[in-house]
Amino acid sequence: MTRTTGILADRAIDALFGEGRLKSEAPLDADQVQPASLDLRLGSKAMRVRASFMPGREHKVADKLERLTLHEIDLEDGAVLETGCVYIVPLMESLDLPQDMSASANPKSSTGRLDIFTRVMVDHAQEFDKIPAGYRGPLYLEISPRTFPVIVRRGSRLSQIRFRVGHSLLSDTELLDLHQAETLVASEMPNVSGGGIALSIDLKGSGPDGLIGYRGKHHTSVIDVDRKAAHDVLDFWEPLYSRGRDELILDPDEFYILVSREAVHVPPLFAAEMTPYDPLVGEFRVHYAGFFDPGFGHASAGGAGSRAVLEVRSHEVPFILEHGQVIGRLVYEHMQERPAGLYGTGLGSSYQAQGLKLSKHFRVG
Numbered sequence: 001m002t003r004t005t006g007i008l009a010d011r012a013i014d015a016l017f018g019e020g021r022l023k024s025e026a027p028l029d030a031d032q033v034q035p036a037s038l039d040l041r042l043g044s045k046a047m048r049v050r051a052s053f054m055p056g057r058e059h060k061v062a063d064k065l066e067r068l069t070l071h072e073i074d075l076e077d078g079a080v081l082e083t084g085c086v087y088i089v090p091l092m093e094s095l096d097l098p099q100d101m102s103a104s105a106n107p108k109s110s111t112g113r114l115d116i117f118t119r120v121m122v123d124h125a126q127e128f129d130k131i132p133a134g135y136r137g138p139l140y141l142e143i144s145p146r147t148f149p150v151i152v153r154r155g156s157r158l159s160q161i162r163f164r165v166g167h168s169l170l171s172d173t174e175l176l177d178l179h180q181a182e183t184l185v186a187s188e189m190p191n192v193s194g195g196g197i198a199l200s201i202d203l204k205g206s207g208p209d210g211l212i213g214y215r216g217k218h219h220t221s222v223i224d225v226d227r228k229a230a231h232d233v234l235d236f237w238e239p240l241y242s243r244g245r246d247e248l249i250l251d252p253d254e255f256y257i258l259v260s261r262e263a264v265h266v267p268p269l270f271a272a273e274m275t276p277y278d279p280l281v282g283e284f285r286v287h288y289a290g291f292f293d294p295g296f297g298h299a300s301a302g303g304a305g306s307r308a309v310l311e312v313r314s315h316e317v318p319f320i321l322e323h324g325q326v327i328g329r330l331v332y333e334h335m336q337e338r339p340a341g342l343y344g345t346g347l348g349s350s351y352q353a354q355g356l357k358l359s360k361h362f363r364v365g
């Protein structure tokens with residue numbers, strides 16, 4: 001059964017491409033369409049700009065780039081993007097959305113785990129990562145590596161887009177009903193409010209040493225975003241252990257990879273998103289809002305027990321995180337239909353059934 005409203009599933013995204021609503025300089029990669037999203041690919045050049053900017057109602061991104069570009073970098077054979085710099089890259093994909101269809105973008109989980117700040121921009125935009133219904137035009141990605149310098153090239157996939165018709169977020173009551181039927185967040189006392197279900201932090205750790213997470217090192221070598229298992233964990237990360245304290249002091253300006261205490265489940269007819277920042281839970285933030293795919297944590301898709309990996313930063317002041325503290329919320333939205341492929345089922349998914357897991361670029365041992 002297909003709903004009129006909701007997030008488009010893989011088949012409908014393929015159809016957008018077939019109908020010319022979604023265009024690209026090159027045919028789509030085989031695994032570019034995900035269960036509820038499309039990965040976006042970098043085009044052949046990057047513009048280093050002085051600072052981030054918003055196009056605003058009156059302007060196209062290209063107009064602003066004429067004024068703000070410091071220099072242009074060729075991405076055909078790969079190039080290094082340095083930490084602390086801001087780059088704008090025209091994407092290979094462009095849109096001609098129907099009047100009733102909008103879209104939203106997000107860094108891929110692998111991008112967030114590398115602390116690469118990315119946002120999608122469109123012409124006349126007044127918000128990042130939001131593409132208004134009926135938008136017709138190019139897509140651009142703002143990229144600013146925060147912790148590690150990275151190598152990217154034409155075709156690298158750092159961000160993803162979801163398409164939606166109407167609004168179909170679940171209310172608190174609907175969320176509680178779904179949780180009772182399907183166990184969304186493995187907790188005896190689910191904390192549901194403001195349309196989201198709470199996730200808390202695990203600081204007891206796992207394994208004999210009580211590994212609780214990782215802190216990014218500084219002045220590292222370069223990470224190639226297109227290479228899996230190519231980098232040694234300890235060259236880039238400092239492991240953090242609980243040592244019986246069940247707490248962690250976040251240093252301002254440091255980047256942490258931590259994990260949720262609860263297992264998370266996204267049933268096949270739903271998509272979820274982790275809300276990026278909730279000032280009510282403290283002066284720190286889960287740094288990158290994350291898309292959670294239909295089938296993530298779903299038992300029949302091999303996902304039982306999947307935790308959420310959290311990218312965390314403290315604001316301004318050092319902050320003590322304690323085991324079990326609420327750190328973010330998952331909001332759930334209806335899919336228009338069940339995706340043909342669920343996360344984890346033959347899609348080469350990297351993070352199904354994950355515990356505390358760094359991005360796919362690192363090898364363990």
Ligand SMILES: O=c1ccn([C@H]2C[C@H](O)[C@@H](COP(=O)(O)OP(=O)(O)OP(=O)(O)O)O2)c(=O)[nH]1
Nearest residue numbers: 108109110290291292293296308309349350351
């Ligand atoms: O902050 C987040 C965001 C997502 N996820 C999980 C849920 C999601 O379904 C999965 C994969 O996310 P995404 O598709 O963004 O990752 P990817 O980098 O494209 O990995 P893959 O190659 O597995 O698709 O990672 C997290 O644990 N934390």
